[in-house]
Amino acid sequence: MYSVTVRDHIMIAHSLKGPVFGPAQRLHGATFIVDLELKRSDLDPDGIVVDIGRAGEALREVLAGLNYQNLDDVPALAGRNTTTEFLARFVFDAVVAAIRRGDLGPGAVGVEQMRVTLQESHVAAAAYEGLVNGPA
Amino acid sequence: MYSVTVRDHIMIAHSLKGPVFGPAQRLHGATFIVDLELKRSDLDPDGIVVDIGRAGEALREVLAGLNYQNLDDVPALAGRNTTTEFLARFVFDAVVAAIRRGDLGPGAVGVEQMRVTLQESHVAAAAYEGLVNGPA
């Protein structure tokens, strides 16, 4: 299995609901360093997994809807606990949609699996990985 | 598959037995930066893999038995070659036991897989990954 990974980041505010979150129930924030890894069994005719430039642009567009926002006020996330795990899945699903729209180019239909990792600090991270054509 | 990762570290002395270890047969030491990754297919009702605070505490407790020790003198490791690979598995098994005792909270029973990675320098690491409910 081949993979390529591109990195970007967002800076957001949010609060988390539930006593399990302790002080993170207060309005606070985070920088999330986001790694998008795209995987496929065989390379395309150019010898690549996907156009890495387009992958980076697609990731940036997905993140633009979250960047410099208070996630508590983002309609697409209403009623959800925007944990790091949840956000990893949210980015995953949005990149799958971008692939299906053709934003990563026609060769990107060959992408089989993806992993989205969000580092929230030097000591904590969360990720979501799955099949691109799975029951998203 | 979702995952969360927490990081901690230990500083230990030890020696390794067998000519394959060359100069590491002498008493020396290491800082191991330890990453504990916990994985599950679905998030719990709070939208998390596991209470990350409790995961960090559980890891710290597991590591406390090793930290600032000469591993050659730790009874639980007697007769074992405390290679980085072996220690990754030792930490894995101890975290599984902590989950079963409920140290990570009742929601942690949903954790299906784990990966424990020990970086011993900027150029070398070892890991153990497996099922939480496998034949530990």
Place this chain on the structure above:
Amino acid sequence: MYSVTVRDHIMIAHSLKGPVFGPAQRLHGATFIVDLELKRSDLDPDGIVVDIGRAGEALREVLAGLNYQNLDDVPALAGRNTTTEFLARFVFDAVVAAIRRGDLGPGAVGVEQMRVTLQESHVAAAAYEGLVNGPA
């Protein structure tokens, strides 16, 4: 000149006032990875710059007043633009006060200079460095 550095982090929300900040004028947030470097010309009788355990605790206490907060609502920061540069200086001054109170131990009076660095992402950081006994 000798130095020791300890690392911790905070996760905060805030907004910045002024058109130069563009989208960061909106309420958003950041993880700041904070490095505190303490410097002195000669080591103390124990062969150290400062008790690194106490230095870490003092940094944690300073950061506790900011962690998991919306900085726009923190009285001590009222009316200030909590830029990364400003926060580096704020932490610097608070650590100087902690040294003067004796929180880092009596040996810490030998600390001559400090540098506080806040990484806000993998591509941006700010710092403040100065004399400990300067006109703080």
Place this chain on the structure above:
Amino acid sequence: MYSVTVRDHIMIAHSLKGPVFGPAQRLHGATFIVDLELKRSDLDPDGIVVDIGRAGEALREVLAGLNYQNLDDVPALAGRNTTTEFLARFVFDAVVAAIRRGDLGPGAVGVEQMRVTLQESHVAAAAYEGLVNGPA
């Protein structure tokens, strides 16, 4: 599954053929930080995945054929687009051959899977992972 990882690097020039590569069609270059991860289900009698010293030497020998070269002029790569993905596979295959030759010692026959990751910058990487005894 256990694993060990060793890191090395190469500094090469090359050009990539095809409009998808944009400015990378020009002769340019890269530092690739190379991580070789070797995996097996059980440790050998010494308690290791593989002799980490020999693994590092084998990786260095494989990379020596590429290091400080213009890959456009390397006969073994003639007619190939030396993308990061392609190079990850090239290193993978060369390490498999080294294992089969016995360069990593007799215990290395127990290695079941490998992953080769090439970081080309702080924001981009590629990898190839597969079975060691698969249809290489």
Place this chain on the structure above:
Amino acid sequence: MYSVTVRDHIMIAHSLKGPVFGPAQRLHGATFIVDLELKRSDLDPDGIVVDIGRAGEALREVLAGLNYQNLDDVPALAGRNTTTEFLARFVFDAVVAAIRRGDLGPGAVGVEQMRVTLQESHVAAAAYEGLVNGPA
């Protein structure tokens, strides 16, 4: 002294002249991860060292003249050994010129010192630091 740092990177080919360079006399290449640190004694009225967005853009423009190039063919570098040290100074001088042209905004005239660091691998780097208004 306050500072802000922004990071970017370039991927170049080049060769170095002189037996001291050993195999680096051949045409090869490098990824340089470039950190630009800008320093001043006091913050501007917005509470910043410099508009970090403009600083990042200015760095990107300076690097654009080098990125994806064979430095042996860049007229501005003709007859020079493009060592990592030399390139750090080249970037430094180009950023000073950008500040003087006003590319970083009028507030950037307050920048007193800068440091440009180029990491060429995980084990090697070079830097140039100096006064902005020195005899450039």
Place this chain on the structure above:
Amino acid sequence: MYSVTVRDHIMIAHSLKGPVFGPAQRLHGATFIVDLELKRSDLDPDGIVVDIGRAGEALREVLAGLNYQNLDDVPALAGRNTTTEFLARFVFDAVVAAIRRGDLGPGAVGVEQMRVTLQESHVAAAAYEGLVNGPA
């Protein structure tokens, strides 16, 4: 001021004397990632601070006397508390001696300042910096 930095590491056992060290009074160990930064005002005729290959070799030789040792038993360190700060200075002095012996080549006489940094974990480091021709 120009600088070049090379990185290497050691893995050692030791114990520290004095109640300030708490659990580190026990025999334990550390991996120290060592950065040697060499500085000078002007480049030599080859356009470099120093032959980086020779600098790396000199650092490796200095570290070889410590690597895979129990520092409590190293005669050159007898009676000393081998704190991270102390070891940074020890490496500094040994590199100065290597420069004076000509181990880094005749051009290295131009090196004016050095900084030696030892990272002992992802959250702690120590350093020593000074003039090469100072009263070592």
